[in-house]
Amino acid sequence: MTTALKVFLFSLLCSLPAWDLAWRFLNDELGANPVEFLEHHTGDWTIYFLLLTLSITPIQKFFKPNWNRWLMPMHLVRRVLGLSAFGYALLHLATYLVFDMGLSLTDSVNDIIERPFILIGMVSLILLIPLAITSTASWQKRLKRHWQTLHKAIYTLTFLGILHYALLVKADLFQPLIYLSLFAILMLLRIRFDS
Amino acid sequence: NALDFSKNPDYQPRLKLTDPEHALHYNNFYELGTSKEDPFRNADKLNTDNWKVVIEGECSKPTTFDMDDLLKLEQEERIYRFRCVEGWSMVVPWIGFPLAKLLKQVQPTSKAKFVEFVSIEDSNLPGQRFRILDWPYREGLRMDEAMHPLTLMATGIYGEALPNQNGAPIRLVVPWKYGFKSSKSIVKIRLVEKQPFSSWMVATPSEYGFYSNVNPNVSHPRWSQAKERPLGSFFKQKTLMFNGYENEVAGLYKGMDLKKYF
Numbered sequence: 001m002t003t004a005l006k007v008f009l010f011s012l013l014c015s016l017p018a019w020d021l022a023w024r025f026l027n028d029e030l031g032a033n034p035v036e037f038l039e040h041h042t043g044d045w046t047i048y049f050l051l052l053t054l055s056i057t058p059i060q061k062f063f064k065p066n067w068n069r070w071l072m073p074m075h076l077v078r079r080v081l082g083l084s085a086f087g088y089a090l091l092h093l094a095t096y097l098v099f100d101m102g103l104s105l106t107d108s109v110n111d112i113i114e115r116p117f118i119l120i121g122m123v124s125l126i127l128l129i130p131l132a133i134t135s136t137a138s139w140q141k142r143l144k145r146h147w148q149t150l151h152k153a154i155y156t157l158t159f160l161g162i163l164h165y166a167l168l169v170k171a172d173l174f175q176p177l178i179y180l181s182l183f184a185i186l187m188l189l190r191i192r193f194d195s
Numbered sequence: 196n197a198l199d200f201s202k203n204p205d206y207q208p209r210l211k212l213t214d215p216e217h218a219l220h221y222n223n224f225y226e227l228g229t230s231k232e233d234p235f236r237n238a239d240k241l242n243t244d245n246w247k248v249v250i251e252g253e254c255s256k257p258t259t260f261d262m263d264d265l266l267k268l269e270q271e272e273r274i275y276r277f278r279c280v281e282g283w284s285m286v287v288p289w290i291g292f293p294l295a296k297l298l299k300q301v302q303p304t305s306k307a308k309f310v311e312f313v314s315i316e317d318s319n320l321p322g323q324r325f326r327i328l329d330w331p332y333r334e335g336l337r338m339d340e341a342m343h344p345l346t347l348m349a350t351g352i353y354g355e356a357l358p359n360q361n362g363a364p365i366r367l368v369v370p371w372k373y374g375f376k377s378s379k380s381i382v383k384i385r386l387v388e389k390q391p392f393s394s395w396m397v398a399t400p401s402e403y404g405f406y407s408n409v410n411p412n413v414s415h416p417r418w419s420q421a422k423e424r425p426l427g428s429f430f431k432q433k434t435l436m437f438n439g440y441e442n443e444v445a446g447l448y449k450g451m452d453l454k455k456y457f
Contacts, residue, residue, distance in 0.1 A: 032221030032426040033231070033283055099429050115417055168417065170281070171327045171398055172229035 006072040007080060014084040017045050018091060035099040042092035043165060049085035050158040051182050053078055058189040079135050082154070086132040089125050089161075117167035124160040127153060158183055198270055198351040200290045206273035213285035215353045217426040222360045223279065224379055225327055226320045234360035237321050241359040241380065248365060250297070252386035253307035258300065262364050266350060268292045273347060278409045278438045280373035282431075284423040289368050290351030295342045298386075303338070307386035310341040312367055312378040328394045334378040335391035335405065336369065339447055345370055345440060348381075371440040373407045404457040408448070409438035413457050 021041055024030050030037040056078045059065065067074040101108045112118050131151055133139070140147045162183060166176035224234035227241065246262040270290050278284045298310070316323065316331035323330050340346065347368040350357060357363040362379025369376050375395055385391075395403035402416050411421045411434040422431040437444050448456075 031231075032217035033424065034427075034429055035424060036283070100431070102430065111419065114414065114419070117417060171225070172325075174229075174325075 003072055003076070007076055010072065010077070010080050011084070014049070014080060015087070017041070018088070021091075035095060038095045038099075039092060042088050042095060045088040046085050046092055047158070047161055047165070047179050049081055049088060050154070050161060051179070051186065053081040053085060053154065054158060054183070054186045056081070058186060061189070083132060083135060086128050089128060093122075093125055117164050120160050120167065121164035124157045124164065127157055131157075155187065198266075198290050198354070198356055200270040200272050200351065200354075203271040203273050206271075206275070208274055210274060210276065210286045212274070213287060213426050218285050218287055218352070219358055219361065221426060223281075223374065224322075224360060224362065226315065226317075226322045226330075226332065226380070227360065228322050229327060233322070235358075238359035240319055240321055241315070241363065242317070242319065243359065243364045243380075246364050246382075248381060249383045250301045250386070251383070252311075253304045253388060254298075254301040254386050255304060256301045260297075265292075265297075265348070265365060268296060270350060272351075272354075275345075275347075275368060275370040276435075276438050276440075277368075277370065277374055277377075278423055278434065280375055280403070280407070280415060280420075282418060282420070282423055283426055284434075285426045288353055289347055289349040290354070291347045291349035291365075291368065293344055294346045294348050294367065295344065297348060298341060298384075301386070303386050306388045308338050309335055309387050309390050310338060311335045311385040311387055311391040312381050313383035313385065314378050315380040315382050329397045330394075331382075332378060332394045333391065334367070334376055334393045336376070337390075337447075338386075340369070343444065343447070345443055371409055371437040371444045373409060375403070376407050406448075406453075406456050408444075408453065408457075409434060409436075410453055410457070411436060413454055 021030075021038060025034075025038070056074060060067075060074060067077060071077055097103060097108060101111065112122055131153060134143060134147065134150060143150065162176055162179045165179065166173060169176060220235045221231045222234040223231070227234040227237040243262075248260045248262070248265065249257075250260070251257040270292060272288050272290050274286060274288045276284065277287055312334045314332035314334075318324075336346070347370075349362075349366050349368045350364060352358070352361055357366065362377075362381075365381055366379045367377045367381060376393075390405060393403070393405065395407075396405060409420075414420055420434060423434045424431045435441070
C-alpha cells in the first residue's frame with residue numbers, strides 16, 4: 001500500500017466519529033438537546049485527538065515501534081491526529097456559532113467577552129490555526145528549528161482546551177479531571193525523557 | 196401507573212408539549228448521576244416503597260403523610276413551562292395538587308416565614324456516593340412563594356405517575372423559577388423562621404441564589420439567560436420574564452432588586 005493511501009485510510013478512520021454525528025443529525029438521533037449533544041461530542045473528540053497527538057512522543061520513546069511497518073511514518077501519524085483534533089475543534093466552533101449564537105456577530109462577541117470559558121476556547125482554537133497550517137513538510141523545512149518551538153504550543157493549547165471544559169461544568173468535575181490527569185501524565189513522561 | 200386526575204381548565208395554555216421521549220429521558224437528578232441520561236439509566240436505584248412525607252417545624256399540627264394519603268387529595272393536570280438554569284426548556288403536563296393545600300393542613304404558625312424541602316438520602320443512590328452536592332438535596336421557598344397557587348406538588352406527568360427519573364413519587368414544581376428549585380423525591384418539608392440554604396447555594400454561592408427566578412435580564416455568571424432551547428429543537432427562543440408567569444408572580448417581588456436577589 002502506498003503511503004498516500006495509508007494516510008487517506010487513517011484520516012478516514014479518524015473522521016468516523018464525525019460521520020457518526022452526521023448520520024445522527026440526518027436521522028434525528030441526537031436526543032433531547034441535539035446541539036448540546038453535538039457540542040459535547042465534538043469537544044470530547046477534540047480533546048481525545050489532542051491527547052492522542054501528545055502520546056506519540058512517549059510511545060516512540062518507550063516502545064520505539066516500527067511505525068513504518070505497522071502503520072506509516074511517525075510524523076504522518078502525528079500530523080493526521082493533530083489535524084483531526086483541529087477538524088473536531090472547527091466542528092465544535094461551527095455548532096456553537098450556528099445553533100447557539102444563530103450566526104449573530106453581536107451575540108458572539110458579547111458571549112466571548114462575558115464568558116471566560118468561551119474566550120479560552122476561542123483563543124485556543126485561533127492559536128491552533130497556525131499549527132494546522134504549518135503542519136506540512138514544506139512549512140517544516142521553511143521554519144527550520146522554529147517549527148518545533150511553534151508546535152510545542154500544542155501543550156499549552158491542550159491544557160487550555162481542558163480548562164475550557166472544566167470551567168463550564170456545573171458541579172461534577174470528574175471528566176475534566178480525567179482529561180487533566182491524562183494530560184499531566186503525558187507531560188510528565190516528556191520531562192523525564194528530555195532531561 | 197395511571198392516575199386519577201382532572202384537567203384544570205385554568206392551566207391548559209395552548210403551548211406545544213415537549214415530546215415525552217425527551218422529558219422522560221433527559222433529566223438533571225444528580226442523586227442518580229450527573230449526566231442527562233444517568234437518571235433514566237439508574238432509575239431502578241431509587242426505592243419509592245412506603246414513601247412518607249414529614250411536615251414539621253413552625254406549625255401547630257406537624258404530620259407525617261403516607262404517599263397514599265397524598266394521592267387521595269384531588270389531583271389535577273396543569274400544563275407548565277419549565278426552564279432549566281442551563282438554558283434548555285420544556286412544556287410539560289404535570290399532575291398534582293397545590294402545595295398550599297397541604298401546608299394549610301398542618302396549620303403554619305406566624306413564625307413560619309420560609310419553607311425548606313429535603314429530598315431523599317440513600318446510600319443506594321449512585322450519585323450520593325460522591326459529594327458533588329451537599330446531600331441530602333435541599334431547597335427553599337419564601338412562605339408566600341410556597342403558598343402561591345402556581346406552586347404545585349407533582350405526583351404525575353403525561354397522564355401517569357411520576358417515573359423515578361423525574362423525581363418520584365412526589366416533587367415540587369415552581370414554574371417561574373429555574374428547574375433546580377423544583378426539588379425531586381421529597382421526604383421532608385420544614386416550616387422555618389430563617390431563610391434556608393439550598394444545596395446549590397452551598398455549592399456555588401456566587402452562581403445560585405435563593406430566589407433563582409427565571410429572568411432573561413440577569414445572566415448566570417457563565418452564560419446568558421436571555422434565550423433558551425426547547426428540548427428537541429436546534430434553535431433557541433427568547434426566555435420570558437418569570438418564565439411567562441409575570442402577571443401571576445411579579446407582585447411577590449415588588450420593590451426588590453432582582454439583580455441582587457438573584
